[in-house]
Each structure stands twice: as C-alpha cells, then as structure tokens.
Amino acid sequence: MNHIKELLYKMADDLLIIGHRNSEWTGLGPILEEDIAFSSMAQDKIGQSQAIFQLLHELGEQEPDTVAFTRNANQFHNAVFTELPNGDYAFSTMRHFLYDVADQLRFEMLANSSYEPLAKVSRKVKGELKYHVFHANTWITKLGAATEESHARMQTALNECWNYALGMFEASEFEQQLISEKIFEGEAELKQRWLGAISPILTKATLTIPDESTWQPHTGGRKGIHTEHLQPLLDEMSEVFKIDPTAEW
C-alpha cells in the first residue's frame, strides 16, 4: 500500500500547495476577469487535493483537514516548484502552464489506473483540467508573442521555472512497483509526454526551452526536502485552523 500512498501524497500536496499559492493572487490579479478566473482555478486545485486526501483517508490516513493543516514542511511531498513565491504574473502564469499541463497528463494516465478509486477521481476532474490548460495555453501564446517586453518577461520566467519544473518528475522509490501493477506508468513516461505537449505551445509563443546541457532538475521535494518558502506558507494556510481545529465551517 505504501507505493499508492506515496503517489497520492505527492499529488495531493502538489495541488494543495500550488492551489494556495495561486489563491494568493486573489484581489491582486492584473484585471478583474483574470483575477476571478485564476482564483476560481485555485479553488479547483484545493478541491482536487481534498478528493485525493479523501482517498488517503480511506487507506487509513487521518482526516483530510488534519493531514493538510497539521504537518510540517519536511512532511510534505510536493515538488519544490509549487512552493516558490508567486513572483510577478509572468512567473505565476508560466508555472501555471508548466504545472497544469503535467497535472492534466498525469490524471489522463491515471484515468486508466488499475487502482480504481484513483481512476475514478481522475475521470471526474477531466473537465476542470481541460479549462486550466486552455487558460494557460491561451495566456502563454498571447504573452509570449505579443510585445518585446512581454516576450522577454515570459522567456525569463521560463528560464527561471525550468529546472524547478523538471523536479516535478523526481522518481519515487516505488516506480517499478507502480508500473508493474499498472497503477501509474511512471514519472519518466510522464516527463516525455509533458515535453511533447509543452513544446508546440512554447514554439507558438516564440519561447525557447533552455538548452538540454543546462538541465539540472531541482529535486528533493518528494522526499520532504524543501526551500525556506514552504514553512511560512504552511503557517499562513493553517493559521485559522490552528486557532480552533474543531470549528464547523
């Protein structure tokens, strides 16, 4: 069971942390319409993480709220990429693109998982993810190829994101077991599909993926090794919960 739990934890933690980060834009977005769209997608992410924490609960882990709000940074399995501060809108939009395409592909692969509860959740979130990727693709292609300034800022964001984004595909110690039991086809396969999916969009946006010789995946997140940015995020996120954990919402 540990291999399934490990897979679920990293997915749920990715969604929870990036969902919280993206929600930090609420009220501060570049225009009203985009503020609403980005906030709404952040809520979707939290909802998806809750669905996966619920699966973990069914496997004997604690209640979703307890798991989400009472762990310390070194007990989180999210990719470091998701915990980085929002930076400017170019960085946040680029992370949204790179993360959400990977997220959509991961769920797509898992829709055929032999672990039926996860396959079921994966099929349920299909529509939300389709919109998230549509949103990301539209912004990336628009901003990448709009003006000199927007192009330069998006290229800088891509360069800054790149090695962190590669860290999303950090292999787990259970890869072979997950593959052989047909639960998940593995991080290496996901990474290949991801490269295939993002490349045409980035080309259309006239943006260039950093040269392969410079690739140095920023890993560690899956094993609880995080940057100094995660703990303050967790403190802020769980502040209200910790005042009264038994409060009804």
Added chain:
Amino acid sequence: MIKSLDPRVTREQIELDNQIAPLQELDQWETYEVFHQKKRGDQHMHVGIVHAPNPEMALLFGKEQYGRRGITANIWVVKTANVFASEYEDQDIFETVPEKQYREAGGYKVMEKINKYKKEQKS
C-alpha cells in the same frame, strides 16, 4: 512601506510614495458581450460583458464570470463594437397607437370559442 492587515500586501513591500498613475483613456481592453446557453437547443441569453484583448480570452473569462455556477452547455462572445443597436432617442418607434385591437391577441374573441370548446369536451 505599506503595512496592511493582508499579509500578501505587506510582503510586496510597496513604497508609500509609489504613486498610482491614473489610467489613460482606452488603456483598457475592449469589451465583449457574453451569451449563455443552459441546454443544447435553448436560446443563448445575454448575461453581461467581459474585458478581453481577443475572442479566445473573452471565452476564457466568459466561462468563469458567467458559467462557473449552474449549468452551462455553451457560451457565445461578441465584440461589443460589432453590435448594431437602435438609438435611445428613437425609443418612440416602439410606441404604438392604442386603437388597434385587431393587431393584438386580446382583440380576437377567441376565448369565447375556447370556452365553448372546453365545455363541449366536458359534457
């Protein structure tokens, strides 16, 4: 530095003398009218506007502004500038002289016939 109750604002370390420049006229995106359809086959109903730089983004925003609650089958967006509208100063073209009952449904003595038919069906 601005110290706000909202930690996100404080984190941004915004200088107080950082004046917010007023927007230039037309320093905004165009508007698109959004039409929402609940079920396939239903009429698309006008629900409001969104600001967007192109039709794709208008759809993107229209979906979240007007389609995120309740059921949606389809959304249309139409550039506001492309809507040809009547003038309010011509509102009087919709007024009509009342003595034309022959043009109104109420002008027909059809209820009598309906009632007669209903009565016949009952008996």
